[in-house]
Amino acid sequence: MGRSQGRLNRIAAVVALTFSVGFTVPAVAQTDERTNEELLADFEHFMLIANYELAEAVGVELVDRGLSPVEYVELVESGRNIRRYEQALARAMNVPALEDLAASLDRLYRQGRLDRSRNPDEIARNIGLLTGTLRQQQIARERLVAAGEYALPQLLDAAIQRENPELRARVIGVLRDLGRQSIIPLVTAIPQLDAARQEMVADILGQIPYRTSLPFLLELHQSTNSAPVREAARRAIERREGRVDASAAEMYRSLAEGYYDERIELTSFAEESHQLIWRYDAGLGLVMIPIRTEVFHEAMAMDLAERSMKLNPSDRATLALWLASNFSREIDSPAEYQNPAYPNTRREAMYYAVAAGPMVSQLVLARAIDKSDTNLARLAIASIAETAGSDSLISLGEGTEARSPLLEALRYPDRRVRYEAALALGKSQPLQNFEGANRVVPILASAVRDAARRTALVATGPDREEYDRLRNHLEKLGFSVLPPADSGLADIAGPIADAPAVDIIVTSLSGDSTRSVIEQSRANSKLMVTPVLALLSGEDLEPTRRVYMRDTLVEARRRAISTEALTQAINDVIEVGSGGLISDAEATAYAKRSLGVLRDLAVSRNPVLAINDASATLIAALSEKSGSTRLDVAEVLSHIGRGEAQVALVDASLRAQGSEQIALLGKVSQSAKRHGNLLPERQVSRVVDLSNSSDFQVATAAAALMGALELPNAGVVPMILRDGGHNNARAGR
Numbered sequence: 001m002g003r004s005q006g007r008l009n010r011i012a013a014v015v016a017l018t019f020s021v022g023f024t025v026p027a028v029a030q031t032d033e034r035t036n037e038e039l040l041a042d043f044e045h046f047m048l049i050a051n052y053e054l055a056e057a058v059g060v061e062l063v064d065r066g067l068s069p070v071e072y073v074e075l076v077e078s079g080r081n082i083r084r085y086e087q088a089l090a091r092a093m094n095v096p097a098l099e100d101l102a103a104s105l106d107r108l109y110r111q112g113r114l115d116r117s118r119n120p121d122e123i124a125r126n127i128g129l130l131t132g133t134l135r136q137q138q139i140a141r142e143r144l145v146a147a148g149e150y151a152l153p154q155l156l157d158a159a160i161q162r163e164n165p166e167l168r169a170r171v172i173g174v175l176r177d178l179g180r181q182s183i184i185p186l187v188t189a190i191p192q193l194d195a196a197r198q199e200m201v202a203d204i205l206g207q208i209p210y211r212t213s214l215p216f217l218l219e220l221h222q223s224t225n226s227a228p229v230r231e232a233a234r235r236a237i238e239r240r241e242g243r244v245d246a247s248a249a250e251m252y253r254s255l256a257e258g259y260y261d262e263r264i265e266l267t268s269f270a271e272e273s274h275q276l277i278w279r280y281d282a283g284l285g286l287v288m289i290p291i292r293t294e295v296f297h298e299a300m301a302m303d304l305a306e307r308s309m310k311l312n313p314s315d316r317a318t319l320a321l322w323l324a325s326n327f328s329r330e331i332d333s334p335a336e337y338q339n340p341a342y343p344n345t346r347r348e349a350m351y352y353a354v355a356a357g358p359m360v361s362q363l364v365l366a367r368a369i370d371k372s373d374t375n376l377a378r379l380a381i382a383s384i385a386e387t388a389g390s391d392s393l394i395s396l397g398e399g400t401e402a403r404s405p406l407l408e409a410l411r412y413p414d415r416r417v418r419y420e421a422a423l424a425l426g427k428s429q430p431l432q433n434f435e436g437a438n439r440v441v442p443i444l445a446s447a448v449r450d451a452a453r454r455t456a457l458v459a460t461g462p463d464r465e466e467y468d469r470l471r472n473h474l475e476k477l478g479f480s481v482l483p484p485a486d487s488g489l490a491d492i493a494g495p496i497a498d499a500p501a502v503d504i505i506v507t508s509l510s511g512d513s514t515r516s517v518i519e520q521s522r523a524n525s526k527l528m529v530t531p532v533l534a535l536l537s538g539e540d541l542e543p544t545r546r547v548y549m550r551d552t553l554v555e556a557r558r559r560a561i562s563t564e565a566l567t568q569a570i571n572d573v574i575e576v577g578s579g580g581l582i583s584d585a586e587a588t589a590y591a592k593r594s595l596g597v598l599r600d601l602a603v604s605r606n607p608v609l610a611i612n613d614a615s616a617t618l619i620a621a622l623s624e625k626s627g628s629t630r631l632d633v634a635e636v637l638s639h640i641g642r643g644e645a646q647v648a649l650v651d652a653s654l655r656a657q658g659s660e661q662i663a664l665l666g667k668v669s670q671s672a673k674r675h676g677n678l679l680p681e682r683q684v685s686r687v688v689d690l691s692n693s694s695d696f697q698v699a700t701a702a703a704a705l706m707g708a709l710e711l712p713n714a715g716v717v718p719m720i721l722r723d724g725g726h727n728n729a730r731a732g733r
Contacts, residue, residue, distance in 0.1 A: 036065060036075050040085075047088035052095055059092075059101045063108075072105075073112030096538065117143050118150040127151075127158050130170040137170070144174050149268050149276050151178075152185035153286040159204060160197045172204055180210050181268050184300075185286055187216035188278040195226040202229065206236030212266070214242045215251035215304075219311070222248060249311035253318045256304035260325055262297045262550060269293075270549075277303075277341055289340050298329040299341035320363035323353050324376060327364070331375045353383035361387075365405040372529045372553075374414045374578050381409060381417065385424035407436040410443060413529045414578055415501040419447040419590055426597035430608045440609050441601070445617035447594040448633060449624065450500040452587035454479045457496070457527075459507045459517045462486045466508050473566060474506070489520045489527070496526050503581060504574055505532045508559060511540030515547065518554060531577030533569055535559040553577045588629065595632040602639030615640050619648040631660070634667040643678040646671045650683045654690070665690075665701035672708035684711065 034042070039062040046055035067075065076085055092102035116122055122143070129140035144151050151174075158164075158171040175182045183205065190201045202220065205213040214237060221233035221244055234244050258266050269275055275296035276288045291299060305322040309315065326349035329342060338344065353361050361383040368377035384406060409421035422443035430437070456479040460466040464484065471481040482499065485491040496502060505521055507514050514534045521527040534556045536544055541558055548554035555573040557565075574581055582590070598618075602611040614636065622633050634652065637645045649671055653664035677684075687709070690702040 036062065036067065037078075039065075040075060040080075044084055044088040047091050048084070050091075052098060055088075055092065056098055056101060059098070059105065063101070063104055067108070069108050069112030069114075070116050071112070072108045073116060076109060099538065113146065117146040118148075120154070123147055123151045123154050127154055127167070127171065130174070131164070131167050141174055141177065145177050148178065149181045149185060150288065152182065152278075153288065155182075156185065156189060156201075156286055160193070160200050172207065175204055176207050176209075179208060180212055180265060182208055183210060183212045185278050185288075187213055189280045189286055190216065190220060192280040192282060195224075195229050198224070198226070198229045199232040202232035202236045206232075206239040209240075211240050211242065212255065214240055214246075215248050215255055215307070218242065218244070218246060218248040218251060219307075247312075249308045249315065249318070252304050252308035252311070253315070253321065256301045256308065256318075256321055256325075259297045259300040259304065260321060260328075264550070266300070267293075267297070291340055292334060292337060294332045294334060295329050295337070295339055295341070298325045298332065299339070301325040302329070303341070316360050317363060319356055320360050320367065323349065323356060323360065324364045324367050324380075326352065327376050327379045328373075331379075350379070350383055353379075354386045358384045358387050358389075362405050365409065366403060369405055369408050369412060374412075374417060374529050377409060377412065377414070377417045378420055378579070381406065381420045381424055385420075385427065389428060404434075404436075407434065410436050410439045411525070413501070413526055415447075415451065416579065416582070418443050419451070419594070422447070423593055423597055426601055426609060429601070429604060429606055431606075433608050437608050438610075438613065441598065441611060441613040442617065444594040444598055445614035445621075446500060447590045448598075448629075449617050449621040451582050451590040452584055453500050454581060455482065455499045455502050456480070457482045457485075457489075457492070457502050457505045457530075459485055459489070459505065459509060461509055461513060463508070470506055470508060473563065474570070477567065477570065479503070489517065489524065496524065499526075502527055502530050503578070504570060505530050506535065506570070507532065508535040511536060511544050514540070514544060514556075518548075529553065529578065531555070531573040533557065533573045535561075591625070591629050592632065595629070595636055598636045599632075599639070602636060611636070612640050612642060615642050615645050619644060622648055622652050631663055631667070634664055635670075638667045638671040639674065640671075641675040641678075646675065646678040647680070647683060650679060650687065654686055662697055662701045665698075665705050669701075669705045669708040672705065672710075677709040677711075679709065684709065 039058050042058045043055055043062060046052070046058065076082070089102055089106060092098040093106075095102075126140040126143045126147075129136040130144075131137075132140070144155070155171055155175055158167055159175060161168065175186075186201055186205055190198055190205075193201060198220070202217065205217060217233045217237050217240075221230055221237060224230050224233070237244055264270055267275065273293055274290040275293050277291050277296070277299055279287050279289065281287050302322055302325045305318050305325065308318045309322070312318070326342075329339070330349050333339060353364070361380050365377060365380035365384065367373075368380055406421050406424060409417050410425075412418055412421070422440045425440050426444055454477075456474045458467055458470045458474065458481055460470065467484045474481050480499075482495045482502070483492050489496065505517070505527065507517050509517065514536060518532055518534070521530060521532065530553070532554045534544060534548075534554060536556055536559055538558060541556055544556045548556065553573075555569060555576070557569050561569070571580070598611060598614055601609050618633050618637050618640075622630065622637065625633055630652075634649055637649055646668065649664065649668045653661055653668055656664050671678075679687075687702055687705055688711075691699050691706060693699040693702065
């Protein structure tokens with residue numbers, strides 16, 4: 001009776017506070033009245049009687065108490081009905097107003113169980129319980145498996161001790177149950193152990209049903225001087241269906257590829273912020289080193305590639321894998337992060353890439369293209385451009401398996417990659433024709449004109465109101481938005497093909513329709529590396545996030561987000577997926593670099609890369625650009641021996657004023673000196689008229705152009721007579 005009355009009193013207090021302050025209850029107001037146990041009991045009670053408002057009030061207060069994860073687990077499990085708690089939490093998950101609160105409580109509980117299981121004292125206690133009662137053994141086993149890799153230092157010590165055979169046998173069973181999580185710590189330790197313990201660990205590895213240990217066991221088998229160790233390694237290799245005559249170097253490289261691909265089975269804690277890497281200290285034993293998940297796979301791939309290269313230093317493919325992993329480490333590393341696997345004292349990845357030479361960097365580029373890794377492709381091209389001559393830029397390998405990654409990059413969907421590949425090829429001044437040569441100059445010209453353009457694709461199905469909302473938002477951010485695609489991307493195939501590039505796809509659809517649009521985009525050569533921002537309902541959000549959890553080109557967000565959050569989400573997904581939007585400064589830099597290469601090609605009269613292919617795009621750019629960029633465009637056009645180029649230069653000079661007009665007239669003069677008079681009569685007349693300008697410098701520049709055009713006497717004599725008459729009149733005065 002007293003317990004029921006206490007609950008009624010607490011309910012009355014909550015109701016009164018609810019109506020008086022609308023749930024914004026200061027924590028102090030209720031802290032003295034209710035314990036944590038009472039708050040949790042009330043939360044369960046209100047959830048199970050479907051009083052969601054009161055459940056929210058006490059749940060928020062409980063969260064605000066600031067319990068640590070372990071404290072919260074102890075609260076939930078201290079003499080309570082766990083089933084009742086789970087029922088209450090499951091119901092809260094299905095109530096939209098309580099969804100976030102329930103998720104917070106669930107995360108707190110899960111983290112608490114994890115933290116508790118990983119505590120070294122708890123691990124030691126559970127190892128001791130492995131020789132207890134059957135119930136104790138079961139609980140200890142479950143908790144050690146939950147601790148995962150974190151239990152390995154103590155488990156290894158127990159596994160290689162000789163004093164307690166029963167404990168050793170039970171620990172080996174736990175190591176077997178841990179599966180892959182046992183392998184890397186054990187193979188890290190094995191080279192540092194004495195022969196007797198190496199034999200023990202090799203036998204343990206043979207019992208773990210995964211092939212991850214094979215390269216390490218092969219190296220041990222091939223390098224040890226101990227016959228018992230060699231025999232134990234052989235048994236383990238054969239139990240894992242390996243061959244003792246296989247190449248350890250090749251198997252290390254194969255495993256490194258698995259880590260490079262970030263295979264889920266090689267990731268111990270896929271949803272956590274940190275993973276573990278390992279070293280073995282003779283005094284301390286196994287030492288775990290936390291490393292950010294973003295760079296964990298790269299660290300492992302580099303380590304395994306280094307092991308492979310020690311055994312086979314001449315393998316360029318392994319070196320390329322190491323370089324790609326090192327570049328990816330730089331790309332993925334959080335800002336200011338001190339990477340324990342790659343300290344700041346080591347050189348940056350580009351140093352090694354340039355030293356390795358262009359052929360190895362071509363292999364890195366091939367990998368980037370195959371993986372649709374835009375950021376890696378750009379770094380690979382930069383390293384190639386540093387050292388390559390024209391021949392090494394174009395060919396990679398021989399025979400039917402030969403490929404040309406840099407030429408493939410000319411067709412890559414991302415603009416930056418295309419621009420940088422074209423710049424590298426143009427700068428190399430190739431002397432022999434090659435497949436794709438006709439794309440280089442047009443891409444360079446496009447970099448002059450189109451680099452700053454921003455294009456977005458919005459997919460909302462038939463919901464035109466949602467399309468208009470997103471289109472308006474994107475247009476305010478400077479994007480041109482493609483037409484709506486009511487029935488799928490096939491509806492706008494033409495506009496997609498005509499766009500210089502599509503910088504982002506924004507969807508606002510159901511989960512199934514979102515996945516369909518993403519699949520369509522990945523099958524489209526223009527869109528296959530375009531970042532996607534998927535806006536979804538609460539119901540579809542988490543399932544979609546799980547599907548694309550490892551896809552850096554897809555970001556799923558709740559549809560009902562603020563304008564500011566939408567802008568940030570757009571910027572974030574483009575930044576992660578393609579390195580961000582091309583800024584005005586970056587676009588100007590691309591234009592300058594491209595114009596410089598085009599000018600050099602023109603001056604050298606390169607026999608392979610035809611500068612005339614740039615004329616139409618540069619003529620359009622001449623009227624769109626300004627300042628020094630415009631003059632650089634005019635300089636390149638002055639090398640193009642086409643009438644439309646010379647006409648465009650004259651038109652631009654006639655529209656200009658002041659010093660720019662004088663400079664542009666000079667570019668027309670250069671064109672005329674190189675290619676002769678390609679102007680129609682109407683423009684010649686306008687040039688003659690301009691020579692009569694009251695501005696002496698403009699008139700002089702126009703007169704110089706007349707000379708370069710080699711006009712007949714009929715064009716020049718009137719000028720002489722006019723000036724002569726003027727002088728005579730002045731003399732008469």
